[in-house]
Amino acid sequence: MIAEQLPQYFVSGITAGSIYALIALGFCLIHNATRIVNFAQGEFVMLGALTTISFVSDLGFPIWLGAILSVFIVTAVGLLLEKGPIRHSKDASPLTLVMITVGASIAIQGSGMVIWGKDAHTLPPIGGYHYIRVLNASVIPQTIVIVAVVTVLLLLLYFFFHRTMVGKAIRAVSENSEGAALIGIPVRALVTASFGLSGAIGAIAGILVTPLTTMSYQSGLMLGLKGFAAAILGGFxxxxxxxxxxxxxxxxxxxxxxxxxxxxxxAVAFLVLLAILFCRPQGLFGKVQVRRV
Amino acid sequence: MKKWLLIIVTLTIGLIATGVIQATERNTEQPIKIGAFFALSGPASSIGTPTKLVAQMVVDKINKEGGINGRPLELVIGDTESDPTKALMVAKRLVEREKVVALIGPTRTDTGMAVKPYIEKKGIPTVMTVGGDPVIAGGKFGPYKWTFKAPQRTFVAVKKIYGYLQEQNMKKVAILHANDGFGRDGLRWLTRLAPEFGLKVVGVESFGVNDPDMTTQLVKLKNTGADVVICWTIGPAGAKVAKNYRQLDIKMPLFQCHGLPDPKYIELAGDAANGTIMPSTRLMVADQLRDDDPQKPVVQEFIRLYKEVYHYDKKYPINTHSGYAWDAIMLLTIAMKKAGTDRAAIRDELEKIKGYIGVSGIYNLTPEDHNGLGTDSLVLVKIVDGKWKLLEY
Structure with missing residues (x-):
């Protein structure tokens, strides 16, 4: 009996997991460039989803066009967040900046409520409802799309950070921003770019998960928390x-x-998370932080 | 000289008299204040906001028809922000600063429980529009002398479903519920009442309303050999369950609770919504009601005002909950027409209301039953081709 159900448990876990993974990626991007946690990450997800819905349902755009436009819009929101409140904050200590992202999250959520109302919305899934049977499990094509996109994004990010100059520069900034500035890397511009990029990834995550989970102005918060937990688990x-x-x-x-x-x-999931963090405080893939005195 | 004095005295008396008359006239026309506090922002705002609109609509209607014994009603609105602490603050403000005679609201069960001790202590007649039963359950949930509620109680909806299952000769039920207060309340009644209807609960699973996927739970229930699956949740989570249900190609009928009949369910679940059966108020199938249904004229009048006069349906399409604020205010109105504005007298009269034909059902209140709705207030509806079909009275 259990062996029969196993494949479906696996599919269900992968479906939810791919969503958490996409959101966790956005957290890491900003953290790597700035060493802060961007609590507005969940809001990027919500914005991406709801702007696409507006383009598709209200303006009648094809879904790919709506998705592209919405990714651009959310990228702009990410850039604005950095160029505005984050950059012009008088006190640039990490805690202050984190509080600014919390404020931004509340502001974006509030605007979302005014623009899209209080109801949940949804998008049609890519590949429709033609469920695929694998062993005893039933898979919706959207899950495969999400897993594929996560894989491609991961490869692209790897390529970007290890093979391109800009990517390497961002890594340098995250290692030591003063040192990076000294050798002529435009630190601020790269930090701005990371916010834009994480906005884009957030938007993609939102567009992909909406057919499965539905989206309302406040869905970003919970998704953001799960993504945050995933990022911690993997080593922030x-x-x-x-x-x-x-x-x-x-x-x-x-x-x-x-x-x-x-x-x-x-409770089970978070107990395991706690246990892992107890044994490996730096997370599964995290580097041990060496603190120089 | 005497003549002058007489004229002055007459004039003075005349002036005072008109003044007094005018003052008394103003007094009779002074509005009766009712406090209305709903979740106008926060997670429950998609329910709270239309509730407020309906409350305003019915107050306008009552005032047009002459008010309460000549005095108009006035709504004083408050926002609970879906937050129990805020709800209590709003209730205190409405009672102590605005001096309202009675209250309607709030929207969520937990906000209702937060304000209940206060209104019980202060003695404010309150008709709540919350879904959960604890507010009028007594026992460990505290006394409910002053608290009333307009929406059906959970067990009424459970009995409606179970009655139908018994008729259809179904024996085994599997339950899937949200792990919030509402879902657990449903589970409690579903398990308690099953034996009465000759039913056996063969599986129970739960989920979080924000979970992206419920197929794990459903595949467990699929293998229990149940005749039906009953899902107890509100909001978009119900649509997610329906989609996963279709994904797993589960053949047994899916029942949802009385909180879900809402056009939004069909919009979110799409094709997967077809086949779902749920108990609903008559609002969802107003066009299919029998002509001898005593509620038919009331329901039609409500829909006419809502759609054609106030045009609320563009932004907030009618759902099964739409009528609760109407009934809450109507119940208060009936009591106030008899009792005036004395709070204790209003409370006593509320308990005596019998046979009020409302939008959500026919109310028969007693000192023990502060809701007054029975299983006859619900009908079973089934979604066929994306439309609401009346399945059974």
């Missing part, structure tokens, strides 16, 4: 870690629900 700042952490969190929830009890599924 590590891209493979973020993706792995996302999938692991999704699978733990699903198997926790399947084998233990759905009532305690979040």
């Amino acid at each position: 700042g590590s891209f493979p870690g973020a993706v792995f952490g996302g999938f692991l969190l999704g699978l733990m929830e699903s198997f926790g629900a399947g084998f233990v009890s759905s009532t305690y599924k979040d």
Whole structure:
């Protein structure tokens, strides 16, 4: 009996996990450039989804066009967030900047409520509702699309950070921003770019998950929290870690629900998370932080 | 000289008299204040905002028809922000500063529970529009002398579903519920009432309303050999369950609770919504009601005002909950027409209301039953080709 259900647990975990992984990636991008946690990341997800819905349902654009436009818009929001409040904050200590992102999150959520109202909205899934049967599991094509996009994004990010000058410069900034500035790297411009990029990834995440989860002005918050947990699990700042952490969190929830009890599924997932962090405080893929005195 | 004095005295008396008359006239026309506090922002705002609009609509209607014994009603609005602490602050403001006679609202069960001790202590007749039962359950949930509620209680909806299952000769049910207060309340009644209807609960699973995927739980329930699956949740989570249900190609009928009949469900679940059965108020199938249904004229009048006069349906399409604010204010109006503005007298009269034909059902209140709706207030509806079909009275 359990062997029959196993494939579906796995699919369910992968579906949820791929969503968490995408959001965790956005967290890592900004963290790597600035060493701060951007609590408005969930709001980028919500904005991306809801602007696409506006383009598609209200203006009648084809979905790919709506998605591209919305990614650009959310990228702009990310850039504005950095160019405005983050850059012009008088006190640039990390805690202040984190509080600014919390404020931005509340502001974006509020504007979302005014623009799109209080109801949930949805998008048609890519590939429709032609469920694919694999073993005993039933898979919606959208899940495969999400997993594919996560993989491609991960490869692109790897390429970007290890093979291009800009990417390498961003990594240099995250290692030591003063040193990077000394050798002539335009630190501010790169920080701005990371905010834009993380806005774009957030938007892509939102557009991809909406057919599965539906989206309302306040959905970003919960998704952001799960993505944050996934990022921590993987070792905050590590891209493979973020993706792995996302999938692991999704699978733990699903198997926790399947084998233990759905009532305690979040408890099971977070117990495992705590246990991992207890043994490896830096997360699964995190580097050990060496603090010089 | 005497003549002059007489004229002055007459004039003075005349002036005072008109003044007094005018003053008394003003007094009779002074509005009766009712406090209305709903979740106008926060997670429950998609329910709270239309509730407020309906409350305003019915107050306008009552005032046009002459008000309460000649005095108009005035709504004083408050926003609970879906937050229990805020709800209590709003209730205090409405009672202590605005001096309202009675209250309607709030929207969520937990906000209702937060204000209940205060209104019970102060003695404010309150008709709540919350879904959950604890506000009028008594026992460990505290006394409910002053608290009333307009929406059906959970067990009424459970009995409606179970009655139908018994008729259809179904024996085994599987339950999927949200792990919030509303979902657990449903689970409690579903398990408690099952034996009464000859039913056996063969599986129970739960989910978080924000979970992206519920197939794990559903695949477990699919293998329990149940005749039906009953899902107890409100909001978009119900649509997610329907989609996952279709994804797994589960053949047994899916029942949802009385909180879900809403055009939004069909919009979000799309094709997967077809086949779902749920208990609903008559609002969802107003065009299919029998002509001898005593509620038919009331429901039609409500829909006419809502759609054609106030045009609320463009932004907030009618759902099963739309009528609760109407009924809450109507119940208060009936009591106030008899009792005036004395709070204790209003409370006593509320308990005596029998046979009020409302939008959401026919209310028969008693000192023990502060809701007054029975299973006859609900009908079973089924979604066929994306439309609401009346399945059974």
